[in-house]
Amino acid sequence: MATKKKSSDISDWTFLSNHAHVLICIARQPDIRLSELADLVGIQERTAHRIIHELSDAGYVSVSKVGRNNVYEIDLNHPLRHPLESDHDIREIIFPLIKKKRAAS
Numbered sequence: 431m432a433t434k435k436k437s438s439d440i441s442d443w444t445f446l447s448n449h450a451h452v453l454i455c456i457a458r459q460p461d462i463r464l465s466e467l468a469d470l471v472g473i474q475e476r477t478a479h480r481i482i483h484e485l486s487d488a489g490y491v492s493v494s495k496v497g498r499n500n501v502y503e504i505d506l507n508h509p510l511r512h513p514l515e516s517d518h519d520i521r522e523i524i525f526p527l528i529k530k531k532r533a534a535s
Contacts (some may be wrong), residue, residue, distance in 0.1 A: 432459040448473055452481045452521065456491065463499070471533045490520060 446454075451471040455462055466479040482502070485491040488511070492503045506521040 448477070448486060449481055452478065452485065452529050453490065453504060453520065453524060457504055457528045460503060461496070511523055515522045 437480050448471055449460050452467060455467050455470050464482075465480050468475045472480065473481075482491060482493065484502055486493055488508075490508050492505070493500050494503070504520060504524065506519065506524065509516050510518050510520065510523070
């Protein structure tokens, strides 16, 4: 007979990577502060900064300054990186996830 697992027995993996979580946060709030982004994703600020830098270098995100703050813009037409998904773009991942949140607000 199968036993029910305790919540402490379940691993912490998720279907989306931290890079995807960062993109979702930016899509929801383009002027998000790095510290808030890190808190929402559950990573260190330095890691959030590295991920944004990687996303920017790869062409997924552009960063501009407005006063003292960074404002991020996602290239929603940029294709996904892995060969299995390269015929799809970021929009297909981001839009369904941010529409749910906006509809609930």
